[in-house]
Amino acid sequence: MPSIKELAKRKEKFVSGHRLCPGCGAGVIARLVMLAIDKPVVVGCATGCLEVSSTIFPYSSWDTPFIHSAFENVAATISGAESAYKALKKQGKIDKDIVFVAFGGDGGTYDIGLQSLSGAAERGHRMLYVCYNNQAYMNTGIQRSSATPRGASTTTSPAGKVIPGKLQFSKDIMSIMIAHNIPYAAQTIPGRWNDIVNKVEKAINTDGFSFINVLSPCRLGWPHKPEMAMEITRIAVETCFWPLYECESGKYKLNYKPKEKKPITEWLKLQGRFAHLLKPGNEHIVEEIQKEVDRRWEELLKKCETS
Amino acid sequence: MIIPSFWIFLKKGEKMPSKRVTKTGNEIFAEAMRQINPDVVAAYPITPATEIVQIFSQFVADGIVKTEYVAVESEHSAMSACIGSAATGARTMTGTSAQGLALMWEMLYIAAGLRLPIIMAVVNRALSAPINIHCDHSDTMGARDSGWIQIYSENVQEAYDNLVQAVKIAEHPEVRLPVMATTDGFILSHCLEVAEILDDETVQKFIGEPPKRPTIFDFEKPITLGALDLQDYYFEHRRQVAEAMKKSIRVIDEVADEYAKLTGRKYSFFESYYLDDAEYAIVLIGSTAGTAKDVVDKLRNAGKKVGLMKIRVFRPFDYLRVRKALENIKIIGVMDRADGLNSFCGPLFSEICTCLYESEKKPALMNFIYGLGGREVREEDIETVFEELFKIEKQGKTVNTKYIGVRE
Numbered sequence: 001m002p003s004i005k006e007l008a009k010r011k012e013k014f015v016s017g018h019r020l021c022p023g024c025g026a027g028v029i030a031r032l033v034m035l036a037i038d039k040p041v042v043v044g045c046a047t048g049c050l051e052v053s054s055t056i057f058p059y060s061s062w063d064t065p066f067i068h069s070a071f072e073n074v075a076a077t078i079s080g081a082e083s084a085y086k087a088l089k090k091q092g093k094i095d096k097d098i099v100f101v102a103f104g105g106d107g108g109t110y111d112i113g114l115q116s117l118s119g120a121a122e123r124g125h126r127m128l129y130v131c132y133n134n135q136a137y138m139n140t141g142i143q144r145s146s147a148t149p150r151g152a153s154t155t156t157s158p159a160g161k162v163i164p165g166k167l168q169f170s171k172d173i174m175s176i177m178i179a180h181n182i183p184y185a186a187q188t189i190p191g192r193w194n195d196i197v198n199k200v201e202k203a204i205n206t207d208g209f210s211f212i213n214v215l216s217p218c219r220l221g222w223p224h225k226p227e228m229a230m231e232i233t234r235i236a237v238e239t240c241f242w243p244l245y246e247c248e249s250g251k252y253k254l255n256y257k258p259k260e261k262k263p264i265t266e267w268l269k270l271q272g273r274f275a276h277l278l279k280p281g282n283e284h285i286v287e288e289i290q291k292e293v294d295r296r297w298e299e300l301l302k303k304c305e306t307s
Numbered sequence: 308m309i310i311p312s313f314w315i316f317l318k319k320g321e322k323m324p325s326k327r328v329t330k331t332g333n334e335i336f337a338e339a340m341r342q343i344n345p346d347v348v349a350a351y352p353i354t355p356a357t358e359i360v361q362i363f364s365q366f367v368a369d370g371i372v373k374t375e376y377v378a379v380e381s382e383h384s385a386m387s388a389c390i391g392s393a394a395t396g397a398r399t400m401t402g403t404s405a406q407g408l409a410l411m412w413e414m415l416y417i418a419a420g421l422r423l424p425i426i427m428a429v430v431n432r433a434l435s436a437p438i439n440i441h442c443d444h445s446d447t448m449g450a451r452d453s454g455w456i457q458i459y460s461e462n463v464q465e466a467y468d469n470l471v472q473a474v475k476i477a478e479h480p481e482v483r484l485p486v487m488a489t490t491d492g493f494i495l496s497h498c499l500e501v502a503e504i505l506d507d508e509t510v511q512k513f514i515g516e517p518p519k520r521p522t523i524f525d526f527e528k529p530i531t532l533g534a535l536d537l538q539d540y541y542f543e544h545r546r547q548v549a550e551a552m553k554k555s556i557r558v559i560d561e562v563a564d565e566y567a568k569l570t571g572r573k574y575s576f577f578e579s580y581y582l583d584d585a586e587y588a589i590v591l592i593g594s595t596a597g598t599a600k601d602v603v604d605k606l607r608n609a610g611k612k613v614g615l616m617k618i619r620v621f622r623p624f625d626y627l628r629v630r631k632a633l634e635n636i637k638i639i640g641v642m643d644r645a646d647g648l649n650s651f652c653g654p655l656f657s658e659i660c661t662c663l664y665e666s667e668k669k670p671a672l673m674n675f676i677y678g679l680g681g682r683e684v685r686e687e688d689i690e691t692v693f694e695e696l697f698k699i700e701k702q703g704k705t706v707n708t709k710y711i712g713v714r715e
Contacts, residue, residue, distance in 0.1 A: 087375040119381070
């Protein structure tokens with residue numbers, strides 16, 4: 001893995017000038033992912049915040065070939081590009097080793113894009129799929145997705161007088177992707193540059209499909225103080241809400257174990273979307289969330305021990 | 308039927324560059340694809356187009372094409388993968404029908420808007436509901452404003468010729484638009500006919516290497532493809548698509564000329580059958596032209612001045628030449644194998660009406676909707692249409708759209 005000094009010397013492929021919000025996680029994630037790839041790289045992006053903010057014609061923040069076609073199909077679009085690469089390489093029309101990266105938000109990954117993602121993973125195209133997961137449809141104005149956590153207030157699961165925010169827990173996309181028997185899947189945060197860079201490096205050196213789920217803070221939708229963006233992702237890890245782990249060819253590995261697991265309220269209290277949960281009368285929901293976080297954490301620990 | 312006359316171009320000692328084969332519409336599409344030998348094919352099976360990619364998969368499995376075959380999980384992903392592939396500069400093809408084409412709809416517009424010369428073999432089939440697997444043109448008519456060039460075929464021979472020409476039209480630097488070549492479901496897709504095909508080498512020479520264009524495999528000068536256009540640029544880029552479609556008229560002619568030199572088969576935007584001195588004529592698309600030609604022959608023998616226009620290229624629509632060919636006819640029956648469901652007429656009728664509006668001699672026009680969901684079209688049905696046209700003359704007025712061959 002490169003040191004931070006080495007990384008700093010690399011040519012940036014995701015450059016300044018984009019119009020993402022201050023305190024947005026997507027820009028930091030895109031920059032770190034691109035820095036971690038020291039090879040020619042073709043980037044695909046699903047419709048969403050990252051795409052609309054980084055490619056406003058005639059400007060682009062991508063100093064590398066980039067394609068966007070639609071919302072639900074970045075995995076299929078990059079499948080086509082990667083297949084063309086194989087065909088042209090076989091014919092000797094390309095000599096470079098090209099890396100393919102697809103970015104999708106949680107909407108483009110967990111929901112509308114799940115089918116094309118599953119198809120691409122099953123076919124085993126050599127690409128890295130990065131889900132920058134801000135846990136709701138932020139680009140259209142904070143609507144719930146299947147990645148939205150239990151209790152969060154969004155514009156389509158608002159906290160009201162009768163319904164206290166989203167009723168369901170988030171979909172376990174990591175298990176879904178790992179069930180495709182892909183060679184590499186990992187979960188990470190932008191708040192630990194070494195963890196994300198390390199995982200991207202591993203992923204692009206894997207012969208096949210790889211998937212990385214990155215927690216991406218959204219100052220508008222969560223909302224949080226912009227300067228807290230990176231810290232908040234670390235608190236997600238410390239509360240075991242967002243464990244850092246990877247799964248290489250079916251073998252689970254926990255990358256970081258908090259010395260002392262912090263209560264979920266530490267994560268909840270920093271974000272406006274959970275504010276209503278911390279008011280009297282909703283203690284049972286916080287309890288439920290804590291219970292589910294504990295259950296998923298224990299399950300993960302077991303998988304890491306036994307695999 | 309145009310009689311093959313390639314031999315007149317042969318010099319002494321030259322080998323015939325073609326051979327006769329007996330194939331179905333699907334088989335000949337697959338055969339043309341084998342000869343085109345694209346870099347990537349991404350496709351999803353659907354009746355009645357399944358065989359095209361099924362046969363082609365065997366070519367891939369047997370290593371007789373260089374193609375990477377992407378067996379995607381839906382037609383939406385098929386077109387998405389085609390877009391990703393074509394964006395790299397790779398020659399890219401697919402095939403589909405009906406619901407599959409409908410599922411691609413979003414991506415059809417994007418393929419055209421990104422100016423990607425994807426080539427698609429389409430087998431025309433009715434759209435659900437009710438679900439039906441047989442021929443009509445409602446699927447491709449639904450995609451008529453998507454920015455794709457559309458070429459329809461009367462028979463298996465034309466299906467082959469159209470698909471081979473499609474490559475050259477799509478990739479022309481002044482066009483760079485996707486092209487769909489179609490056959491009528493089951494009527495052509497599953498019907499054995501004799502056709503003449505070129506040899507592999509001649510096809511390869513004819514289509515040549517894809518001309519250079521900006522791609523996402525250029526790392527020296529990387530491009531951002533599919534950027535967000537706001538109020539300040541979207542209109543200009545759409546205007547360019549419209550211009551490319553307009554320019555494609557000349558290119559389609561040029562490609563047809565070049566193809567005629569190879570094969571003796573000369574194609575235009577439409578085929579005129581006894582149109583020059585016709586007083587009554589039918590305009591239609593696709594395989595029904597064969598049946599209609601027989602009826603025209605019959606009526607001509609009976610002394611009736613009847614004729615036929617078979618539209619081959621529906622997008623772009625060659626308004627000027629269609630007008631010129633039709634304006635001297637007294638009464639025209641436009642037969643649509645798709646309904647516009649607009650309370651008035653079918654899509655082809657709209658185009659013919661538009662063509663003739665500026666003509667000083669306005670022929671009387673009548674619209675007939677026929678053959679939906681594979682309803683058989685017999686000679687008697689075409690005769691009924693002509694009878695209606697003769698009646699108009701006696702009555703001195705046209706009537707609303709008529710449905711032919713339906714129980715009402």
